[in-house]
Amino acid sequence: MIRPKIKHLIQFISFFFLLTVFPIPKVNADSVPDQNYSCLKCHGHHTYKYQNSDLGIEIKEAMCTKRVIDTLAFIQSNHGKFKCTDCHDPEYNTFPHPGNLRMELMYVCTDCHGGDPEYAKFHFEDIEAAFYESMHYQRAPDAFTCWSCHNPHSYKTHARFGADISKTVLYDNNICLSCHAHVSKYELLTERDSINILKTHSWLPNQELHFRNVRCIECHTQPNDSLLISHVVMPRANAVRNCTSCHSKDSRLMASLYKYQSLESRKERGFLNAVILNNSYVIGANRNQYLNKLSLILFGLLLLGIAIHTLFRIFKH
Amino acid sequence: MTTEKLYLYPLWVRLWHWLNAIFFLTLLVTGISMQYSSPNSSFLISFEKSVQLHNICGILISINYLLFIIGNIFTTNGKFYKIQLKGLFNRLTKQIQFYLFGMFQHQNPPFPVSEKSKFNPLQKVSYVAAMYIGFPIIIISGWAMLFPELVPAVVLNTSGLLFTALFHVIFGFILSVFLIIHLYVCTFASPIVSNFKSMITGWHY
Known part of the structure; x- marks a missing residue:
């Protein structure tokens, strides 16, 4: 039996090791414009809260699914550094949002x-x-x-x-x-x-x-x-x-899926369409040029050997 | 050299052999058709048909191969594939010398066919290599290609399917070379077609 203290020590070292090997992905908070926090506070969740001043109570509502923003995906996206109001009307900064904004053209x-x-x-x-x-x-x-x-x-x-x-x-x-x-x-x-x-x-x-x-x-x-x-x-x-x-x-894959890679790295390692090999193997598309040539040479030598042997058989008969 | 008729090829061996030949030739032609497929190719079998035929014949040749193994375990045919390692090199050299020189000088074969020894040492080694090394590799790699989802996606930072396919294609080529040599050596008998006849009748002349 491992004593509890040693067990905890092992768990701590394992945790530390895991953190070192698989660090938690960092999200650069500086890259998110500050103004976006006020939007994502509600739109980054499936529910949102607001203060009903007439009733003097806090109301919790469900956010319309189409209006929920995956915050992490947004930050990591191509447009992650934009302010919400770069694309959306600045009037969205007021709450409740004016109804006419629903008609805004994207x-x-x-x-x-x-x-x-x-x-x-x-x-x-x-x-x-x-x-x-x-x-x-x-x-x-x-x-x-x-x-x-x-x-x-x-x-x-x-x-x-x-x-x-x-x-x-x-x-x-x-x-x-x-x-x-x-x-x-x-x-x-x-x-x-x-x-x-x-x-x-x-x-x-x-x-x-x-x-x-x-x-x-x-x-x-x-x-x-x-x-x-x-x-x-x-x-x-x-x-x-x-x-x-x-x-x-x-x-056709070389003109579509592998187009970028094929433009970057042409025919390496003797394989036609070598770039496909890194991820998959496509019958008929991947042909090793060296193996092709070697097989042709070997096949030619085989036929030549058989032909010479046959000639000897005929003449020495 | 024996002049007697010897019954060397029982019915099951002949059936296995001809089925193996049919399936192997189909696999060879369809394999080449797939490897060198082209939208404009006219002389090879279409890719779609090749895939279907290759899959079917691949399964059938595997079953046929199992019959061959079972047959060799449970009948006396298996003994012809047992290689005596002692003196093998000398026996192989003798046989090669006969094929390269002796047969042109009308010498008698150093290892004539007998009831106890169906194959000469060179035949024995090449048949054992083809049937007990080449065939298992090509069959296993073929089944792996039939169920590609079972193949490890990445091996040595490259597609696992690539390794499987390379093994399959390389051994396919080696076995094709074996087939051509096998067919040529079969013409050494006199008359030329007698070995082919033997594989039909079962009797060796």
Whole structure:
């Protein structure tokens, strides 16, 4: 039996070790504008309290789900350093919020980023043009905006910064699934009431593996040379169903999921499409050039040996 | 050298052998089709069909391989695969010398086929390597590719599937080389087709 004091000491050392190895992620409080605290005090929670001066009592209310902001996700997002009122009307600083603010028009990406040389590499204008071509916009032009897919309070650039591909896949697929796997949100945008991603993709071999390793947009968007991520979402009938689009030397994935990495690191380690190997293996797309050549040489030598042996058999018969 | 007829290939061996040949050839063609798939390819089997055929034949060849192992355990056929390590190097050298020089000088084979010894030392070593090393590796790696979710996602900071696939492809290539040599060596008999006939009738001439 370990004596209690020693047991506590071991627990303390283990805890200290864990803290050293897996430090608690820090959130830089200085990066959050002070004014945001007064907003997030209510909007960062599922309930909020206010003082009813007429009744002289404190009232606790439920916050509308759509108005709840994930504080941590917001701080870590691309827009985490913004003040709430950079995008929302300053009148929101008063409570109760004036009713007319509900009608305020939301900014879209190009309102801030359009024509800005600092953001030229993101090609926001091209993204906007592609979005207008997408079947999302074509089918519901009034309902779809940038924010339908990219939550301004949590959106984070993944692919461009060479993040782990599996995290990019998860993040990007969750954007699609936020509507395509949720009837309530889906019904806001279409009259169709049934969504069953598993059923509609039942033809796909190794379905789970595909879902975990490639993004919906790999097959459902039209690749675009100037954009890292295509925004031309195609109608269902135009979705890619040909396996060799990805499972071939000229894999479509190199122009989509692995585009950033492939631009950064070309054909390393003798593998065609080597960048795919870091995270997955795609039959037909990954070919080791050295192994290919070696196998051809060995095969050639084998046939040559057999041919010479056969000739000797014929002439020495 | 014996001139007697020897019944060396019982029915189950012949059945296993021809089934193995059919499944292996299908796996070879479909494997190459997948590895070198292209949207514009016209001479290879389509990727979708290749995947289906490869999966089916992979399962069937595994079952067939189990029958081979069970057969070798419970019948006398297993004894032909037992290698005596003592003097093996010398026996192999003798057999290689015969294939490279002796057979052109019309020498008799150093290890003629008999009821006790169906294979010469070189055949024995290559068959054992193919059936007891190559086949298990390619079958296990093939099943791992059939259930990729069971393969560790990352091995040495690289995809675990890559290692599995590389093993599978490399051993597929080695076994293909074995197949070609096997077919060529089978033509050494006189007349050329007699070994192929033996695998149909069971009788060695």
